[in-house]
Amino acid sequence: MTTTTSTPRLVSDDLEARAIAWRRHLHANPELSFEEHETSAFVEHTLRSFGDFEISRPAGTAVVARLEGARPGRVVVLRADMDALPITEENDLPYVSTRPGVMHACGHDGHTAMLLGAAQLLCERRDELAGDVRFVFQHAEELPPGGARGVVDSGAIEGASLIAGVHLLSGLETGKVSSVAGPVMAAADLFTLDIIGRGGHGANPHETVDPVVIAAQVVTNLQQIVARETDPFDSVVISVTTLAAGIARNVIPGSVRLGGTVRTLSASRRGEVRDAMERVIAGITSAHRATYEFSFEVGYDPVVNDHGASAAVRQAAIIELGESALVEFPPVMGGEDFSAYGEVAPAAFFWVGAGNEELETTFPHHHPRFDIDEAALRDGIAVFVRTALDALR
Incomplete structure (x- = not known):
């Protein structure tokens, strides 16, 4: 039975502020698919500042960080993508893209910032983990053949019992989360x-x-x-x-x-x-x-969420954000190479709402004025962390 608890919020104001700063840095310095060299270096440098990670570069510009828990157990994989798009940004923001013709117009800067936040928080709570967490900062989602297949083929996620991937969604109100079983995105x-x-x-x-x-x-x-x-x-x-x-x-x-x-x-x-x-x-x-x-x-396969994995993410969202935050967003006909992870382990791809009319963050993805409500970063970090904590206890 699903219940709502009064669990204290996992993500502190300080961590939320750091996640926003990471996201803005990445937004101002976007890199195209298969060219994420500075982004990867930034991610690795930030991870090393947390300590306790075994860091590898398994494929292309991807970065994988392994956090070993205090006791043996299962393996949970958390994934975010890092690449930007060949779009000229039309926003008037302090952190607008500094690279003409390249823009984070799909929220991958936010995904990376959320996964960095989750990595720091789980590192601080390492003693609670029975098993390993692997943080996959994946390159080249936007450009087929994509980066996911290379990460899978490298063996970097071998042995995973649950894989969770996040995507910010401007078409979903901030504060809402969706993790449905079955088809989520199209071939x-x-x-x-x-x-x-x-x-x-x-x-x-x-x-x-x-x-x-x-x-x-x-x-x-x-x-x-x-x-x-x-x-x-x-x-x-x-x-x-x-x-x-x-x-x-x-x-x-x-x-x-x-x-x-x-x-x-x-x-x-x-x-x-x-x-x-x-x-x-x-x-x-x-x-x-x-x-x-x-x-x-033939491009990316459909993203089809495993029933058990999506249920675990839903439960994490309810615990952290409350039952009213959970919605069932219909399948999206866009494509995503996250489908490759679902071939090797139970996987769940979940949406985090980032749309806010007052902040003008409801422009569609891949639009030159796309932006996110940065309050969504806190939600994504919390769901990531709670999913891992509950799976590794």
Whole structure:
């Protein structure tokens, strides 16, 4: 039975202030995926200032810190990502990005700060731990193939009995936390389609095989897969996001290139959608005497939370923030390479609300004005720490 307790708050005002300072430093000094050299150095330097950590660099620019408990026991892994995005920041903040064209527009600066805060607090409470905590500061979440796979393949999280990952969410009110079992984020795949016709003069379309008209039919008919072949309760997204054709307004081009993304919440659905796309493409191009070349690039797998792991995070959130803080946020069709961790151990990816209308922190992720309500950092640290403490007692 779930109960609400009067447990004193884990995170002191002093630690919250330090987490805010860490986050602002990281926000002002963002680095792109696979280039997080200064960020990694900052993380390692900060961890060493706490003491008692065994620190390694298992893959790329990732940093993993192992905290050995006072007694033998299980292994808990806590993960945060560190990379920024190729976006020019439009905020007017004291800690605005100092690097043109690079910005923390997805909250990874906050994730790193929260995990540093959790590392310090758990280091101080090491005597309470029966087992190990491994803190994974992961690189390159934003750019496939991502950094998670390299961390997993390195063996850095081998033996884990629970893995928890955090993500700040501007679409969720500050003070709220969500940790649901089952699908949380979608598979994120990409596709490219070349439609090959026969070009000619725009005044004589009957002498051509017009790939532009064929492409228009393909774009609209791909949506029929979503509208008429997909269960309304099984979310699927097919978005054509690029279209390149011709250079002269009086010439019908010989080919058209389309590109886009496909999002699904299960591995089986992912394969069905890919096959349906090719069936639609083949039918339309064949009917109009064109040919095609279709490539489907498999990206991150869906993030699917383990029931036990997500329940542990929910209980931690209730203890630290109260039962009213817990919400059930629906699956997000964005992708995340946290899915790689769930393949090797029970894993839970949880949302921490960072949206505040008064502070104007409700801009969507990857927006040039994205920012977070820094009060959310305290919530994330508390859930991380309580999850580890309860798992290792």
